[in-house]
Structure formats: structure tokens, C-alpha cells
Amino acid sequence: MARGDVRRTRRAVMLVAALALITGCGSGVADTASVQSPAGSSARSPETAEAEQTIERDKGPVLERFPEFGDITAVEWVTKEFGMPSEMAGPTDFRVSGVAQLAKADAERLQQEHDWVPADEAPATLEGISPKVPKGVAWEVSEGFTSEVTGGAFEGTFFLDPEAGVMVFDAVNPSVAHP
Numbered sequence: 001m002a003r004g005d006v007r008r009t010r011r012a013v014m015l016v017a018a019l020a021l022i023t024g025c026g027s028g029v030a031d032t033a034s035v036q037s038p039a040g041s042s043a044r045s046p047e048t049a050e051a052e053q054t055i056e057r058d059k060g061p062v063l064e065r066f067p068e069f070g071d072i073t074a075v076e077w078v079t080k081e082f083g084m085p086s087e088m089a090g091p092t093d094f095r096v097s098g099v100a101q102l103a104k105a106d107a108e109r110l111q112q113e114h115d116w117v118p119a120d121e122a123p124a125t126l127e128g129i130s131p132k133v134p135k136g137v138a139w140e141v142s143e144g145f146t147s148e149v150t151g152g153a154f155e156g157t158f159f160l161d162p163e164a165g166v167m168v169f170d171a172v173n174p175s176v177a178h179p
Contacts, residue, residue: 053128070106078128097125107165
């Protein structure tokens with residue numbers, strides 16, 4: 001084999017190997033059990049459920065991603081990474097679900113600024129936060145509010161209890177808002 005042929009063959013093999021690493025072909029370890037739309041059911045089946053998710057109460061990360069909520073007086077949320085194994089380089093997808101108590105003025109503002117309609121179903125969230133979602137509530141949703149929050153950049157669902165001023169949120173890869 002000529003020296004030029006060996007180099008071309010070596011480059012082709014390296015390119016195929018690199019593409020296999022990037023796309024995960026043949027790894028057999030892609031985590032597809034938790035990949036779903038925010039409106040989907042629980043993050044994992046009972047067979048693949050992981051340890052209990054830690055409930056966070058820090059308002060900062062929530063307000064960074066959802067400034068449209070306005071002032072929140074309390075929040076509880078969980079996050080779940082999914083996709084390729086953590087040993088692989090590259091971006092990590094994540095899902096965040098939570099329950100936020102909106103300040104009264106902001107709950108009223110959101111009701112005035114957007115058309116809210118009765119939700120067809122209860123909010124779907126990650127397993128770790130679902131016990132915190134109030135039961136027996138007449139949840140409302142707004143396409144306009146959802147569009148304003150996501151800007152078409154990520155998937156998300158937002159359920160408002162207008163009586164209590166509670167917002168339940170669930171989003172995949174919500175980006176930090178930039179002024």
C-alpha cells in the first residue's frame with residue numbers, strides 16, 4: 001500500500017471513530033429512559049428509577065431562567081440530567097420541575113397580562129417534586145405566557161393556580177434569560 005493510501009485510510013478510520021464517539025453509536029449506554037417532553041409522565045420507569053432527587057429551595061436559578069414569574073416568595077424544585085453518560089464530553093441536557101409561590105401582585109399581573117384557560121390535565125413533573133404539587137386544584141395554562149417564557153428556545157409547561165398564586169413549572173434545557 002502506498003504511503004498516501006495509508007494516511008488516507010488512517011484519517012478515514014479516525015473520522016469514523018470520532019463520529020461514533022460524538023453520536024454515541026455503539027456505546028449502548030445512552031439514557032433514553034428519562035428523555036421526554038415536559039408534558040410527559042414521570043422521568044423514569046420504576047425499573048430505572050434513581051435515588052431520590054434533592055429538593056432545592058434557592059430562588060436564584062429559578063428567577064434566572066423564568067424572570068417572567070416576577071417576585072417569588074418561596075420555591076421548591078428538582079433537576080434531572082439525562083442523555084449521554086457524564087464521562088462523555090459535551091453538553092448535558094437537563095429537566096427542571098418545581099412549585100413556586102408567586103408574590104400576590106405578580107400572580108395578579110400574570111392573570112391580567114395573559115389569557116389563562118382551564119388545563120386539560122394536572123401538571124406532570126419529575127418524581128422528586130410531584131408530592132409538592134397541590135392536589136385538587138383548578139389549574140390554568142396560557143399559550144401566550146408559555147411562548148413568552150420559552151421564546152421557542154426550549155420546551156416547557158407552566159400551570160397557574162390563580163386562587164393561591166402558585167406556579168408549577170416543568171422545562172427541558174431552560175436557558176438563562178439575558179437582558
